[in-house]
Amino acid sequence: MSSQAGHELRELELKDFILSHPSLETLRGSPQGILSLIDEFERTRKGLLKPSSHKARIIRDLIAALRPTVMIEMGGYVGYSAILFGDAFPRETMDNMHFFSLEPNHCFADIAKCLIDLAGLSSFVEVMAGPTDASIRRLFSLGLKKVDFMLVGHDKLAYTPSLKLFENLRMVSPGTVIVVDNATFSGNKPYMKYVRTSVEEKREVVKRRESPDIFNMSKILATIDPEVRPGNPNLNYETWSMDGTGPAWNMGLVEVVECIGEEETSSPMSTSV
Numbered sequence: 245m246s247s248q249a250g251h252e253l254r255e256l257e258l259k260d261f262i263l264s265h266p267s268l269e270t271l272r273g274s275p276q277g278i279l280s281l282i283d284e285f286e287r288t289r290k291g292l293l294k295p296s297s298h299k300a301r302i303i304r305d306l307i308a309a310l311r312p313t314v315m316i317e318m319g320g321y322v323g324y325s326a327i328l329f330g331d332a333f334p335r336e337t338m339d340n341m342h343f344f345s346l347e348p349n350h351c352f353a354d355i356a357k358c359l360i361d362l363a364g365l366s367s368f369v370e371v372m373a374g375p376t377d378a379s380i381r382r383l384f385s386l387g388l389k390k391v392d393f394m395l396v397g398h399d400k401l402a403y404t405p406s407l408k409l410f411e412n413l414r415m416v417s418p419g420t421v422i423v424v425d426n427a428t429f430s431g432n433k434p435y436m437k438y439v440r441t442s443v444e445e446k447r448e449v450v451k452r453r454e455s456p457d458i459f460n461m462s463k464i465l466a467t468i469d470p471e472v473r474p475g476n477p478n479l480n481y482e483t484w485s486m487d488g489t490g491p492a493w494n495m496g497l498v499e500v501v502e503c504i505g506e507e508e509t510s511s512p513m514s515t516s517v
């Protein structure tokens with residue numbers, strides 16, 4: 245067995261636990277029922293990564309208030325949060341709404357698909373397995389224009405590159421609201437700094453990188469190191485913190501980032517990065 249498979253043992257055990265649970269048939273099709281089985285596994289067997297109940301309440305309240313048409317979750321893991329937050333959408337409106345859960349680990353993504361299906365949400369919540377950049381580009385090529393609500397809780401080092409890719413593709417634009425998990429953790433500082441930087445300053449950074457660029461180095465570098473992607477420096481964000489502390493593993497603040505406007509530029513932004 246590979247070392248990666250070793251890391252996935254508890255998640256595979258979770259799947260077996262649920263599929264062989266005596267109450268499964270009565271709970272099939274019930275998001276709360278499947279969540280209760282995952283909670284039971286966590287309580288009686290092994291710990292899993294999931295939002296604290298306090299943090300979950302904040303995010304469910306935001307979904308109810310914002311009523312997003314397109315929601316993306318970065319880092320879906322085994323689907324707990326996708327079931328929890330997918331269930332926050334009114335059933336009668338699900339036909340017109342889309343929830344995408346992006347997960348690079350195929351084993352986790354398969355488990356998430358299975359649990360989301362058991363919860364009766366698979367026609368609404370779509371799990372996208374594989375490298376995150378490829379999933380984002382696929383959504384773009386399928387015609388997804390704008391993300392209304394995004395949950396960011398994946399690899400902290402990928403927060404800024406992922407956001408910049410969304411910006412480049414114009415999928416993050418004025419009106420997009422992003423909830424950032426554990427915003428205060430050290431790895432997230434570059435992200436929080438980026439969304440708090442003024443348009444003027446971001447334009448300067450992009451200009452310094454791109455000019456003079458007779459060898460088109462900025463484009464080449466951006467494909468090698470996504471951190472140097474230009475993003476869309478013309479976007480203005482407003483950020484505020486919500487108290488997300490709780491008893492679970494992921495203590496820390498829930499930071500809400502809202503894209504509040506785009507300043508005009510004389511040269512159009514590229515969508516090729």
Ligand SMILES: C[S@@+](CC[C@H](N)C(=O)[O-])C[C@H]1O[C@@H](n2cnc3c(N)ncnc32)[C@H](O)[C@@H]1O
Binds near residue numbers: 318319323347349
């Ligand atoms: C803390 S867990 C997410 C927990 C989940 N949102 C929940 O509450 O049920 C982080 C997940 O992000 C995934 N991940 C790691 N790097 C990623 C990336 N670059 N893009 C998207 N997901 C990533 C990991 O495989 C893991 O499943």
